[in-house]
Amino acid sequence: MSDAGLDVRGLQTVLSTGGGPVPVISDISFTLRPGETLCLVGESGSGKSMTALSIVRLLPAAARVNAGEILLGDIDLARLPDSGMRSVRGRRVAMVFQDSMTSLNPLLTIGRQLTEGMELHLGLSPAVARERAVALLAQVGVPAARERVEQYPHQLSGGLRQRAAIAIALSAEPEILIADEPTTALDVTTQAQILELLAREQQRRGMGLLLITHDVGVVARMATTVGVMYAGRIVEKAPSDMLFRDPRHPYTRGLLKSVPRMDTDLTAPLTSIPGTPPAIANLPEGCSFNPRCPSRFDRCLTERPPLIERKAGHPVACHLEDA
Amino acid sequence: MDPIFEVDDVSVEFNVGAGAFAGGAQKLLAVDRATLRIERGECLAVVGESGCGKTTLGRTLIGLYKPSRGRLEFDGKDVSALRGEELRSFRRRVQMVFQDPHASLNPRMKVGEIVAEPLRVHRVGTAKSRKAAVADLLGRVGLPADAANRFPHAFSGGQRQRIGIARALALQPDVIVADEPVSALDVSIQAQVVNLLKGLRAQLGLTLVFIAHDLAVVRYIATRIAVMYLGQIVEIGRTEDVFGAPKHPYTQALLSAVPIPDPDAERMRRRIILKGDLPSPINPPSGCRFHTRCEHCFAPCLTVEPRLIPAGGQLASCHLYDQALEQAA
Ligand SMILES: Nc1ncnc2c1ncn2[C@@H]1O[C@H](COP(=O)(O)OP(=O)(O)OP(=O)(O)O)[C@@H](O)[C@H]1O
Ligand SMILES: Nc1ncnc2c1ncn2[C@@H]1O[C@H](COP(=O)(O)OP(=O)(O)OP(=O)(O)O)[C@@H](O)[C@H]1O
Ligand code: SF4
Ligand SMILES: [Mg+2]
Ligand SMILES: [Mg+2]
Numbered sequence: 001m002s003d004a005g006l007d008v009r010g011l012q013t014v015l016s017t018g019g020g021p022v023p024v025i026s027d028i029s030f031t032l033r034p035g036e037t038l039c040l041v042g043e044s045g046s047g048k049s050m051t052a053l054s055i056v057r058l059l060p061a062a063a064r065v066n067a068g069e070i071l072l073g074d075i076d077l078a079r080l081p082d083s084g085m086r087s088v089r090g091r092r093v094a095m096v097f098q099d100s101m102t103s104l105n106p107l108l109t110i111g112r113q114l115t116e117g118m119e120l121h122l123g124l125s126p127a128v129a130r131e132r133a134v135a136l137l138a139q140v141g142v143p144a145a146r147e148r149v150e151q152y153p154h155q156l157s158g159g160l161r162q163r164a165a166i167a168i169a170l171s172a173e174p175e176i177l178i179a180d181e182p183t184t185a186l187d188v189t190t191q192a193q194i195l196e197l198l199a200r201e202q203q204r205r206g207m208g209l210l211l212i213t214h215d216v217g218v219v220a221r222m223a224t225t226v227g228v229m230y231a232g233r234i235v236e237k238a239p240s241d242m243l244f245r246d247p248r249h250p251y252t253r254g255l256l257k258s259v260p261r262m263d264t265d266l267t268a269p270l271t272s273i274p275g276t277p278p279a280i281a282n283l284p285e286g287c288s289f290n291p292r293c294p295s296r297f298d299r300c301l302t303e304r305p306p307l308i309e310r311k312a313g314h315p316v317a318c319h320l321e322d323a
Numbered sequence: 324m325d326p327i328f329e330v331d332d333v334s335v336e337f338n339v340g341a342g343a344f345a346g347g348a349q350k351l352l353a354v355d356r357a358t359l360r361i362e363r364g365e366c367l368a369v370v371g372e373s374g375c376g377k378t379t380l381g382r383t384l385i386g387l388y389k390p391s392r393g394r395l396e397f398d399g400k401d402v403s404a405l406r407g408e409e410l411r412s413f414r415r416r417v418q419m420v421f422q423d424p425h426a427s428l429n430p431r432m433k434v435g436e437i438v439a440e441p442l443r444v445h446r447v448g449t450a451k452s453r454k455a456a457v458a459d460l461l462g463r464v465g466l467p468a469d470a471a472n473r474f475p476h477a478f479s480g481g482q483r484q485r486i487g488i489a490r491a492l493a494l495q496p497d498v499i500v501a502d503e504p505v506s507a508l509d510v511s512i513q514a515q516v517v518n519l520l521k522g523l524r525a526q527l528g529l530t531l532v533f534i535a536h537d538l539a540v541v542r543y544i545a546t547r548i549a550v551m552y553l554g555q556i557v558e559i560g561r562t563e564d565v566f567g568a569p570k571h572p573y574t575q576a577l578l579s580a581v582p583i584p585d586p587d588a589e590r591m592r593r594r595i596i597l598k599g600d601l602p603s604p605i606n607p608p609s610g611c612r613f614h615t616r617c618e619h620c621f622a623p624c625l626t627v628e629p630r631l632i633p634a635g636g637q638l639a640s641c642h643l644y645d646q647a648l649e650q651a652a
Contacts, residue, residue, distance in 0.1 A: 044509040045482055060476070099425045143374075144603035155339065159373020184506050187372045187536040188580040189597050214509045217539075217582025220589045241586050258511045259584040260539040262566075270543050272514030276465050 004073045005208045006032040006055070006093075006176050011068035011078075013047075013054045015280070022281045024050045024063065025232045027307070030225070032176065034206035037199075039219045039240075041212075041255065042229030043277045048212045049098060051229075052178045055210075056095045057085050072176070091121040094174035096165050098181040098212075103165035104153040110137070110164045111149030117172035136167045141193045159186045166194060170201060177201075180212045195222055216259045220244060228252045231278055231288035234307060238314040248316040250293045287319065295320055325399055327498060327530050328361035328384060333393035335379050339605060351605050353379040355554035356393065358631070361498075366524055366531040368545035368562075370538060370577070372601055375551040377534045381500045384532060385419045415445055418496040420487045420504045427487055428475040434461075434486055435471030441493045460489040465515055484508060488516065492523070500532040505540060517544050538581050542566055550574045553604055553612040560637020570634035571641050572617045611642065623648055 011028040014021040025047040032038045040048045053059045055070050055077065070077035072092060077085065089095075097103045105113055114133035118124045124132065130149070137145035140163040153161055166182060177198070183191040195218065201207050211222055219226055223240040228249060236249040247253045254273040275292040278284055284291055290300040299319045309315040334356055338348035354376045361367050361384075369377045382388045383395065386402055395402045397413055405413050418441070421427035428437055438460055439453045448456065458468045464485040475483055484504060491499050501520070505513045521544055523529050535541050541548065541562075548565040550558040550573065558571040569575045576595040583589055597616045602608050608615050614624040623642050634644035642648050 042509065044512055045478070046509075101426060141601065143601045144605060147603070147605070151339075157374040157378065162373075187370070187577070188538065188582070189577060190373055190601075191582075192580045192594065214513075215537075215582065216510065216584040217589075220584050220586045221582050244584075244586050255509075255511055256584065258514045260510070260514070260517075260537070260543055261584060262539050262542065262578070262581050263583070270514040270517055272518065273511035276467070276512075279467065 004071070005034050005036070006210070007069070007071040008032075008051075008055065009069045009071070011051070011054060011070065012066045013050055013059065013063055014066045015063045017062075017281055019281065021066070023066070023232060024280050025054065027233055028068070030227055030234070030237065032208040032210055034175070034208050035202050036224040037202065037209040037211055037222050039211045039213060039223035039226045040229055041214065041216065041219055041226060043231075043251075043255075044214070045277050045280070046229040047232040047280075048229055049180055050232075052095065052180050052210065052212060055178060056089050056093055057082075058089075058095070090117055090174070091172050092174055093176045093178065094169040094172065096162075096169045096177070096179045096182045098184065100161040100165045101153065103168065104161060106153050108152075109149060110151055110153065110156075110168075113164075113168050114149070114171050117168065121172040133167075133171070136171060137164065140164075140167045140170075140197055141190055142167070159190060162186060163190070163194065166197075173205060174207065175205075176208045176210065178210045178212075181214065182211070183218065184214070191218070198222075216256060228255070231283060232280055233288070233317065234315075235289070235317045236315070237307075242314055246314075248314070248321065249289075249318050250295050250320070251289050254292075254294075287317075297323075324363055326360035327363045327398060329394075329396040329399075330357055330359045330361070330384075331394045331396070333357045333383065333390040333395055335376075335383050335388050336391045349605050352554050352607070353604065354383065354390075355607075357556050358393075359549060359556060359559060361530060361532065363497075363530055364524065364528045365546045366521075366533055366544050368533045368535055368541040368548045369551060370535055370541060370548060371551035371557075372553075372577075373536070374601065374604065376554040376604075377551055378502055379554075380551070381419065381502050381532060381534050384498075384500050385417050386413065387419075411445070415441075415494045416497040418491040418494060418499050420484075420491045420499065420501040425483065428483055430474065430476055432474075433471065434466075434473055434475060434478075437475065437486060438471070438489045438493060441490060445494060447494065456493065457489075460492055463492065463519065464489045465512065465519075485512075485516065488520075495527070496529070498530040498532065500534070502534045503536065504533070506535065506537065513540060520544060538566075538578060550577065553602065553607050555612060555640065556631065557613065557641070558634075558637060558639045559631065560635075564636035568635050570637060570639040570644060571613075572619050572643075573613050574639075576616075611640075613641075619643055 009029050012026045013024050015024045028051055054065050065078050111133050115129035118129040134145045142148050142163050226240050226243045227234045228236040230251050236252050258271045286302045287300045287305050290296045305317045305319045307315045307317040310321055335354040337351045339351045435457050438457045442453045457471050461470055466485055505516050524531050545562045548562050549556050552573050558574045569578055576597050579595045610626045611624040611629050614620045629640040629642050631638040631640045
């Protein structure tokens with residue numbers, strides 16, 4: 001097994017539009033070490049899924065990686081031919097999608113989708129693979145696993161489908177699992193089970209986990225490192241404890257304040273960040289967050305703040321850091 | 324005032340298993356003898372484990388599924404007996420926001436057409452007035468007006484969910500059944516949508532059935548909570564009662580599993596970890612359906628099915644609150 005994990009450097013992905021190519025994500029850099037969890041959080045539309053899809057090369061037709069390196073050990077996935085990528089995907093880097101129907105093949109039974117990877121990548125016999133499939137489904141909390149392997153995705157509820165998708169992603173024992181909102185559709189007791197399962201899988205095999213979530217509670221439970229994305233860029237990155245204790249970017253601060261909690265005062269309305277995230281084809285001048293930022297000043301309107309590591313291990317892209 | 328929905332002993336079942344086509348089908352009781360009233364203007368949240376029947380209950384309310392037993396009344400009328408204009412009116416007055424924004428939006432229609440579709444189908448307004456209505460609706464859910472000219476695939480998951488909400492609002496319905504409407508949304512937007520739905524409820528007297536798995540969000544919007552487990556309502560009551568002093572052991576476990584956005588708090592807290600797997604709804608446990616995972620399980624739980632009975636300010640279906648059983652034991 002590689003001990004290098006995943007090293008993404010200066011990743012940029014562009015989308016072709018009527019008005020020419022537009023970057024959807026820019027300057028994305030992070031390191032995911034074996035056994036660690038990197039959580040990507042950020043506004044809806046900020047490019048989290050695009051980051052994930054760029055890595056596994058499952059981008060929509062209009063999008064393509066334009067710059068950067070995606071190093072898995074000493075292989076640069078960004079430069080791998082499609083055939084090479086196909087053998088990496090599923091085996092070394094697996095993905096669970098935000099929408100479980102995207103992860104699953106509607107025409108194959110859950111059982112077949114589970115055994116496919118085990119037979120192909122792990123060389124298990126059909127009979128052994130089948131038993132493993134049942135066990136794996138049971139492990140992710142699918143009841144009546146032996147009956148469920150016969151079923152097709154549309155016969156399962158949303159939550160059961162997502163658990164099946166996770167079981168399928170884990171079936172070939174990948175080094176890196178990219179999970180895009182894997183527990184969003186699940187209730188909390190099931191979520192707790194799945195997060196525990198992922199954490200166990202990480203400890204057991206040193207699997208690196210790139211976890212995309214909008215649930216700051218999940219981040220608090222799982223993350224080693226947190227990357228906060230806004231308008232296609234990482235605007236703050238820090239070890240989890242540091243980020244929660246001392247959020248620097250005004251977007252991160254707003255985000256943490258708008259999280260509904262079980263222990264807050266209900267008479268106060270839920271805090272939200274005013275406005276909406278900008279359209280990627282039409283980013284504001286200067287800092288992309290400036291139209292929504294309560295602390296903006298003149299420089300924010302003209303100059304894009306670079307991501308600078310003023311404090312070790314805690315880069316922030318905000319002009320306030322210089323003030 | 325009369326409730327807007329009266330759900331009386333309603334079950335909904337599906338045929339499942341290998342024999343589904345051969346006649347040897349097994350029955351899956353997705354909703355099992357649900358009884359509840361939905362009052363005008365309230366926000367009832369339906370929460371519970373995935374697969375417990377929330378979506379099925381929601382779809383039954385909007386008339387998509389027929390109860391296999393019991394009776395569903397809307398505005399005093401049996402829904403299964405609605406015909407002609409009454410049925411069309413029911414379909415206008417009760418709208419749904421679906422769980423999966425990806426599958427529920429037609430990829431070949433522009434967002435403007437999607438949002439205007441209910442208006443067109445129900446022949447409301449002119450092409451021009453519908454266009455204005457779309458712009459207004461998009462604004463309400465926080466999408467730019469030019470979104471109308473784009474296709475759903477050009478939007479992120481969260482943006483798509485707001486398109487679904489705009490579409491559900493188009494006919495100015497009395498009831499919106501929102502199935503996980505904010506689950507895919509970033510929290511800062513979640514707050515906007517929750518506050519938006521809350522505001523709409525207050526302004527328009529909208530009745531909301533809010534299906535969700537995020538209990539922290541539910542706490543901000545729901546006036547009452549119904550907790551479901553394996554097709555049954557196990558606890559129902561006012562939000563402050565259910566969250567303040569949950570009675571059913573399942574509700575207690577559920578609340579203790581909600582993540583807290585604070586790594587220190589997360590490391591410190593005690594969670595009630597449910598033992599065992601969620602049993603199969605095809606072959607549910609006898610007695611209390613929760614007994615296989617319940618830390619308080621006692622003899623009657625294995626054989627006697629509990630009914631909803633008063634427990635604190637709410638109702639819970641748990642033998643722990645049954646005085647008669649306590650005395651007999
Ligand atoms: N298939 C597509 N074609 C064109 N634009 C797209 C497509 N998919 C996404 N986009 C755009 O790319 C940007 C990034 O989207 P992405 O799906 O990565 O966001 P995200 O951070 O995953 O959001 P969410 O939390 O809502 O899932 C958004 O502005 C979105 O509108
Ligand atoms: N069309 C169907 N055919 C067969 N079984 C179904 C069908 N729809 C739902 N079910 C089953 O009915 C039960 C309840 O499903 P439902 O979708 O209502 O659950 P849910 O509470 O909405 O779950 P989730 O939180 O995962 O969305 C599940 O066991 C599911 O597998
Ligand atoms: S009835 Fe018994 S098994 Fe069911 S929740 Fe109450 S104590 Fe637990
Ligand atoms: Mg996404
Ligand atoms: Mg559902």
